[in-house]
Each structure stands twice: as structure tokens, then as C-alpha cells.
Amino acid sequence: MAVKLYIVYYSLHGHVERLAEEIKKGADSVEGVEATLWQASETLSDVVLGKMRAPPKSDVPIITPRELSEGDGFVFGFPARYGMMPAQFKAFLDATGGLWNKQQLAGKPAGLFFCTSSQGSGQEETALTAITQLVHHGMLFVPIGYTFGAGMFEMEELKGGSPYGSGTFDGEDHSRQPTKLELEQAFHQGKYTATITKKLASTK
Template identity: 80%
Template sequence: MATKVYIVYYSMYGHVEKLAEEIKKGAASVEGVEAQLWQVPETLSDDVLTKMSVPPKSDVPIITPNQLSEADGFIFGFPTRFGMMAAQFKAFFDATGGLWRTQQLAGKPAGIFYSTGSQGGGQETTALTAITQLVHHGMIFVPIGYTFGAGMFEMEKVKGGSPYGAGTYAGDGSRSPSELELQQAFHQGKYIATIALKLKGGAA
């Protein structure tokens, strides 16, 4: 049976979704791994989203909290709001009380990726504060460390991400993830999928 890795994300303007798509490719490149994209529910009304000029959501399916128990590993992604995860994703985690009570997610590996507006916008604080969600569920936080190699030390080009996970800078919203950021996202997907496979007892 394939090792299931769920890439679960919230994306408002598309930056996180682009990273998620690349992370899925990386995870799916590992033999024996089945990678699937999921979105968490939107909490804002259509009227508010229209006023914010938010584009329509993609056709990636919406996940329910109980569906998390079906996966063997996770990579969670979200934009930053004031240095922490967006409220939409926090609301999703807040709805996982049933899973928490039975510790159905305990022992499963989980990674984190994110998008911020600027270099000081929370590339590390977002990941640090999000780890508490994983800890209470007993999940195993899997950072990428410096396994991305030379790409971690890029100084000439703007690059999001950190040892905590892949990331991108949205700027005023007009900037899209760079090729280097997408490569880091692919690496994260492959790296965590390999670990999930090993933990399940497979061979990478």
C-alpha cells in the first residue's frame, strides 16, 4: 500500500498554491508515495473576498479535519498574517479536536511551508509558532535543515524559505515564487515524503 502524503494548504492570492504544486511534484517523485493536494476551507465571505480582489479558488478539493487521519505524512502551507499563520488555517487546526483527543496524528511526520510579504514578515516566526499545532497532536516536525545545499546560502537573489521549510516572498502581491524557491519546494516535498516512507516501513 502506498505511503500517503497530504499537502494541505491555504492560499489567498496563489503564492502558497504554487509552492504546494511543486511540493506535490517532489513528494510524488518518491517511489511508493502517493501525494495529494488539499485546501482548507475559506472563512471569509464572498463579499469580503471580492472587495479584497481575491481570485477564484482552484479546483483542488477541500479537506475536512477527519480526513487527516488517512495520511501517513503532511506538509502544511499558509500565508503569514502579522508573523503567524493565516487565521483560515488556524481555524482548520482548531477544528481537529476530535483527532487530538484520540491522538490519531501522533507519530506522523509533518513539514511546514509559507509565504510572507517581506524579509521581515515572518519567514521564521510563522514556522516557529505553527509548530505548536503539530506538538499538541504528537506529530513529528520535519524541518528541511540545510539539506537543500547551496541554495540555502543564495545571497545574490531574493529567496524565501529557511531551515524550517520552503517559502516565498509575495511583496505587494505581484511577485511570484522564483525558480530557486520552487526548487526548494520540490526538495521539501521529496525530502519529507522519503521520511514518511521510511517511518511507515517502506524503502526509499
């Protein structure tokens, strides 16, 4: 039976979703791992989304708390909101009380990825504040550390991401798209997290 890695994200302008797609490719490259993309529900109205110039949502299915319990490992992604996850993703996690009560996610690995508008907008702070959610569920935080190698030390081009997880910048007007290097880092995170998830699943 394949090990299930769930890539669960909330994306407003498409940047987080693009990283998620690359993370899935990396995870799928690990034999015996089946990666699945899931979206967290939108809480904003179509009117508000229109004013924010948000593109239409993709057809990636919306996950429910019950479905979350079926995964062997996770990679959670979202854009930053003042150094924290957005309300949409927090609302999803707030609905996992039933899983928390029975500690159904305890011992399962989970990584994080993110998007901010600029370098000083919380690439690491967003991950740090999100770790509290993992802790209360007893999940095992899986950072990428410096396993991405030389790409972690790139100084000649603007690059999102950190030892906490892959990342990108979208700019003030959201026009900047993930770069080749950022996508390579996301692929690496998917492969790395899938490998760890597979190892842990094999010990059950």
C-alpha cells in the same frame, strides 16, 4: 499500499498554492509515495475576497478533519498573518479536537511552508508559532534544515524559505511570484518529506 503524503494548504493570492504544487511534484518523485493536494476552507465572504482582489479558488478539494487522519505524513502551508498562520488554517486545526482526543496524528511527520510579503514579515516566526499545533497532536516536525545545499546560501537574489521549510515572498501588492530557486526548494521539500514519511511508515 502507497504511503500517503497530504499537502494541506490555505492560499489567498495563489502563492502558497504554487509552492504546494511543486511540493507535490517532489513528493511524487519518491517511489511508493502518493501525494495529494488539499485546501483548508475559506472563512471570508466573497464580498471581502473581492475587495482583497483574491483570485477564484482552484478545484483542489477541501479537506475535513476526518480525512486528515488518513494521511501518513503532512506538509502544511499558509501565508503569514503577523508572524502566525491565518485564521482560516487555524480554524481548520481548531476543528481537529476529535483527532487530538485520540491522538490519531501522533507519531506522523509534518513539514511547513509559507509565504510573507517581505523578508522581515515572519518567514521563521510563522513556522515557530505553527509548531505548537504539531506538538499538541504529537506529530513529528520535519524541517528541511540545510539539506537543500547551496540554494540555502544564495545571496545574489531575493529568496524565501529557511531551514524551517520552503517559502516565498508576494510583495506588498501580491504581484511577485515564486522564483525558480524558490520552486526548486519546494520540490526538494516535497521529496525530502516524502522520503522521511516513507521510512517511518515502513516501521509500523
